[in-house]
Amino acid sequence: MRKLFHLAVVAFSSLAVNAQELKYTDGKNSWDADSLGNHRVVITYSGSEEIARAVIPWRRPDDHPELKRIIIEDGKTHKKVHNVKTEKIDAFSCDILFEPVSGSGTYYMYYMPSKNEGRSNYPKGVYLKPEVTASEIWLNKIKTNTPLSAKATEIQSIDAFNSFFPMEVVASPSEVKTLLANYSRKDMIVFPEDRMYPIRMNDRLPSRWIKKGTAAGFEGKAFRGEFYSFQLGLYALRQLEDVTVSFSSLKSASGLVIPASAFSCINTSGTDYKTQKFVKSITVNAGQVQALWCLVTIPRELKPGKYTGFAEIKARNTAPLKVRISIGVDSQVVPDGAIDEPWKQTRLHWLNSTLYQENKVIAPYIPLEIENTNITLLGRKVKLNNDGLPAGIQTFFNQEMTGYTKTANELLSSPIAFSLVNADDGNPYRLSPGGITFTRKEEGTVQWNALSSGDAIQMHVNGSLEFDGFLQYTVKITALKDVHLSDINMVIPFQRSASRYMMGLGQKGGNRPVSYDWKWEVATKNQDGAWIGSVNAGLQYSLRDEKYVRPLNTNFYLLKPLNLPTSWGNENKGGVTIRETGNTALVNNYSGARQMKKGDTLYYNFTLLITPFHTIDTDFQWENRFYHKASPVDTIKASGATVVNIHHANAINPWINYPFIEHKKMKSFIDSAHSAGLKVKIYNTVRELSNKAYETFPLRSLGHEIYSPGKGGGFSWLQEHVHDDYIAAWFVPGLKDAAIVNSGMSRWHNYYVEGMNWLVRNVGIDGIYLDDVAFDRITMKRIKRALTQDHHSGIIDLHSANQFNKSDGFNNSGNLYLEHFPYLNRLWFGEYFDYQKNSPDFFLTEISGIPFGLMGEMLEGGGNPWRGMLYGMTNRYPWSDSADPRNIWKAWDAFGMKGSEMIGYWSENCPVRTSNPQVLATVYRKKGQAMISLASWASADTTITLQIDWTRLGINPAKARIEAPAIKNFQPAKTFGADEQIPVEMAKGWIIIIKENGQ
Template sequence: MFNNFKWNLIIGLLLSFPDLVQGQDEVTNAFDDLKRQGIVVSEEYCEMRQQASQDALEALIRENPVAGYFCFTEDRMHDIRMTDAIPQRWVERPVALRTKLNGDCRPGEFYTWQVGLFAPYQALSDVSVSFSDWKNEKGGRIPAAAFRCFNLGGIDTKGASFKKQVNVDKGTVQALWIGSDIPTDAIGVYKGTVVIRPAHAQPVKIHCELRVEGPVMTDKGDGEGWRKSRLRWLDSSIGNQPEPTYPYIPVKMDKRSISWLGGTMVLSNTGLPRSISTHYDSSNQLCAQIENALLAKEMTFVIETQQGKEIWKNGTLRITGQSRASVSWKVCSKSSHFEIVCTGNLGFDGLINYKMEVKALNDVKVKDIRLEVPYTSYAAKYMMGLGHKGGFRPDSLINWRWDTTNHQDKIWMGNVNAGLNFCFKDENYVRPLVNIYYALGKLNLPDSWGNSNKGGIDIIPEESGVVLLNAYSGERLMRKGETLHYDFNMLVTPVKPLNLKELAEKHFYHSNSDISAGYIPAALQAGANMINVHHKKDIYPFINYPYYDDAIPDLKQFIAKAHQKELDVRLYYTTRELTVKIPELWALRSLGTEVIHDGPGSETRTLIHRNGPHEWLNKNLKTHFIPAWYNAFKEGKYAGDMDISVITTPDSRWNNYYLEGLDWMIKNLGLDGVYIDDSALDHQTLQRARRIMDADGKRRLIDMHSWNHMNQWAGYANSLHLYLELLPYVDRTWIGEGFGFYNTPDFWLVEMSGIPFGLMSETLDARNVFRGMIYGMLPRLPWSGNPVPLWKLWDDFGMKDARIRGYWDNRCPVKTGNENVLATAYVKDDRALVILANWTDSPQTAHISMDEELLGFKPSFCLLPEVRDVQWKGNISLQKPYEMMGRGGLIILLEK
């Protein structure tokens, strides 16, 4: 048996070669995909790209129709692509057929088609579309109410109907996409009319004949993208039910006290919180007897003039809505100069939305309008936001000013089991772009809080047990009747209990290989039970469109085969970047910037488009777009092909489409969950997604990844902070692309581990086994390393039934006597797995001591378990000092 000195030396030598020890040569770098080039199918020979000759165009314009513009019908197979020219096929079409539709579809289908408006003489404004009933010879009817024009409005992400105004500039073409639910009992030829009517112009009547025949379509055509039936998904309200999702419970209200899973808030007379408490222990497990106070005293909204602070006469607090999912309330308050209407809403996940509507009753000079949030010192130990990396809250005054050059409008302060996040906004809030695209879609400076950059946030160091967050807006003159909206969101953290059991049981396999044939064998051999399928795969070729017609059979077969081997399959699926390969591209383009985000087009320069967009985008989209991710296939079914994408608009109807697509994949492909990468999804959309995923009672997982946003391209934002409002519906985080192992323990805890927010995580670029395991973080196979030996260790130990006792928990039974060496214990009945990690580059000595009462047993058996490529098996004495090499650590098994 080796003596301690020799054992320490060997362990130290191993840990000094991290590439060897942890297989870092196997780690994936997705940016390498950008080095590949391939072919994007040219549209040069597309019939709808063949421009009318100048002579033919001039001859058409000389017709000068009574209406003052032209209408051309097109079926769904001839997408109108050009807005600055008309296709040759239009000028060749007889006049009588320009405004006639001849279509065919099947019973039960959602049928789509187009009308192209060409305005060569003058601009058209406020175009409307009306429909007649369509009837067949036997009196069968497709009612007018079954038709819709997607360009004129629809259903937003909250389930509310909205209208859009369509204008057509002089000399341009506007496509109007129309769709209709065809009854399942429809048969024969249906005839009807559609009237196009711009304001201040003559209407044009479109005569339509639709032949309906064949077998009934039970899925409305959603299974075949070429039909473009999925356009109806844009107007879906799926998942909008007012019910809590797992693991949440219904919201309860007793007088002014509102409770939800893990939290309680008591309202004051103003409608703002008097107190907020969480009910989690230091391992973020629910405990009804625990009350962690977030507020030292009630929150206050202050208006100060030259005469001093306004004195308020508060009205009655009224409950304006209550369901199992939320509670809403309202308070009206008055002073001599102002009226405030405070409305609030608390959801079952602990997200609280406030709207403070401030109205001036006369002309008044304002010295300041501010929100004062008195945190307890306990709930202000850590912070992130306002340009500060996550970790310990600085002891000095923090003075931050609004500047939308930076993606900063949020501040979180808290402890591991009690925190509060704020996001400040007004009625003009628009969700900004994330990642390297922030500069192309920045925050709107809120008129209220920002006040022409006079506003800001001070965080005042602790005094008498209080840490004050002061969100102020500064001096201004308000005119009589002027109204300002001081809106903000608060999220109480943790959002849910930690689920170590799920982390220990669910093992991901996540490869970047183009070829999927090896995924299932590799996953099975490694002991994984879930496969994440990225885009750029032979079964899923194009980004964020997994239901691509050509790939669906392959993807369906892959998932079925995986299920036979008891493997779950989850897909990369989010909203932010969207492939141009989608069949609905030109329909979405006809919606203006509603779905495809506005941008500089061919003039765009980004971190990955230093020389501008791909030539295909420049030729075919030309303007009003932002180029996004691209990659090419090196091998497999799509070898030589290239995927290019554009940025989508946050909070658009594309979210509805996304959710219907999720539902379709669950029901038709057997999807087991999704992997979300830097996303434009909002809180409500992911809540809806959670309902969809849980609808049949099966547990499906969402894991979320983010790049390092603390840089000039991303607006110096905190990666995890961007998505805090999504975390109630996320099962695991994977934060840290660009985060190194060298970061401080408090940064690991706050920005990487997910623990203060109720989630567990995995390591990415921060590849250090010991530091990761302090927080329950393992590498992801094979993307960021090899966790297989650690999976075996966890399984042999019984990690799924253990309790985590981290160094941040006063119940941690292990001490090292060295502040540079941290310890976490995983305790299971009469066994414990203890992790030590040296957080320096130099050797450190640990004087290991155990608190047997906290441990729950007296250890009589103590060893270093063998973990392949990490440490060898050996004995260890807890009575002697132990030396660890820089960046090293120990895994110790204790038994009674």
């Protein structure tokens, strides 16, 4: 439970309304909220009549209370009272009559009962409509002007977290009218408010402000070194545009100063996740409330005392309104800005953090090296042409992905090139490249520009390459005179040998088509590029323009899809064709015919990612066995697992993507796990955010910066407190954790990085488990730096449900998240992946991670353990008895997988094949012995013989024993002769050990 609400509600307060005091109290979960709702009025009746009447001054913040059911319950029997009639219902009061069936005593009036419809994890909270249950006989007994005989004594919420008190207890129209009549300004009123009472309503005033009035300034208390915050509630009496907030210095009586530079307002300015300073334009409509959250860092060296100054609020065409600000500074010095007390909104300062932004090289990558126009990075090299585009791209990984080669793998058969075709004669415009100028040379980043000019058009190229293999291009094409173009295109000429596979542009991972055509459909397709490559050499590209915004993903793509690039899309004239010619696969990214006037500019931006990113660390795969449950440490240790993934919705990590509230329990568990030799990772990603976040309402005050716009709805808490303009996300029924969808790229990523840093330092996490990703590679690099600080493990595994569906815009999870792969340690793909009806090439490209230097796990239906073993994958544990990976882990240990060399079926060097090309073999080789993994894609049961290159295998066939060890739920024990027929069931396989005698 949030401490903020304990402070505000549990001790309860009273509010004078119409000469009647109503207490707002915590119901301590004493009724069934799923059937009766989250709120009730406690009514006492001391008469003896058949009809009781009460007027309830409930001051509700919800719309149309008259459309929601009221249920009266007898406090003695807890049975429903049927004879009930409402005389009047509005947002401020309810006049109700009921039959006091048990005579004098307590009665409860539940006034927002609801039910959840739809999926349990994506509920649609529906409020019950009014019903008539009273009998005609009882109704006829009601007399005009029935006297008041019952009294509302308190309003209870199911728990403190659900309370409306105090910031959602609504002022009446008459109170607001009186307030305005006594206020001289006609443009705005500012209500200073303490940080402990976040402003929640943007269309109504809280009664608390009526009682406080408008004359007082802000009075607060802070500690030295504290990240302090407070609010200014701006109430617009007419539309206010371009609202700004500025601050004076605060001075003490002795002349000491808190400088104005120490203050900021997160609603009007900030630092984005790329470290760019920005100013926000705020418009507040008449009758609306805008919370202005003000931050100040109290200097640690400041002497105690009272410091006074003012804040000045101004809008276009208004006179400044000054608000007195007074902060009493205590003598106590708090560490870390009092970050460990987030209910005081101290962590709002994290929103403007620039932590880990410097682009320092992250292991295992190496610093970039430049020689002339060649740039070398880990396992790869880029050669630049005079126009700034790649003339050649090489990789130096072997086919097994376990090491490097001296001979380069060439990705391109010729340079990547733009063609700007003159519609009048069909010939490309001639552009003369002016050569490359390097503008930045650092270990982590190299940047350059180049200008190619002609009589009619010029092309200005800005490029950059980072240490992980990410190239980013801004290509600015400017018309020097009016031109008519039949096309502007970019051709990527892949070597056929380096472009065997394809993933993206509507294609599932697998063999690249010889011929393929694709068109833009951004409204329904999250597609703007593809990965094309082979296991040890590949290239992902993505087509963008200067207005690119990362779309939503994981079920929400259709709510915020891609923007069609003005350049590449060209009003849906653009597209992609792939044509294989000889040893080249030409990928033509065209934009179609258009006219450009003199001075017109188009941005044909694109990104490239050179794969693989690094070699495969197979020993990491064998040693780090993940356990996906917050079980007792002894249970986890006994399973053979070495790494624990703590999902959300449990006692240690209850609230989705907000692992801060129960951090003490988490630390205790992690300390115990570390003592047992286990590592612990936690679920913490960015996509949605728990409604339990202390900062929910400050973040809401930022408009759509942090939270996406939407139709609202979802679980009752969201409807009652967030009200509207949001997207309801994942919901946990038992915990009633109701998340809200994040908007995409925002300052929340600054907070996220700081939060990770705090968890490493204070809780001791060994990494994170990402459940899909809603941030870009900039944030991923920062997260990796946070997690690996001071030699921490920093393990990151990425889980994704299959994105190739309507809700996700038919993208491939691997293609969607490839920019994050350089910083991952393991993949876990995931729900809705089909491990039974897909090809080996699909496994290799979409699931295994091997072409990118990674390995993975399976999930859906337990995966296919035989096929998974071809790629070194097992399934999630604990999951099911029939797909228990512990049996395979034991086989790994018996063989001694650590130190073995993985040689996959995809490698020309694999020393074992089978007589059936639909039954594949991967070899795990070590001195004097080898593990052979067989898996079948044959359409029926079959038999095969092993075709062994004994020299490559490194085993003397005369001394060899071929045995299949017994593995529970996988295979029986069996001994085979070298030429013996081996039976293979459909969609299954074997693990076979070949040893020399004596091994």
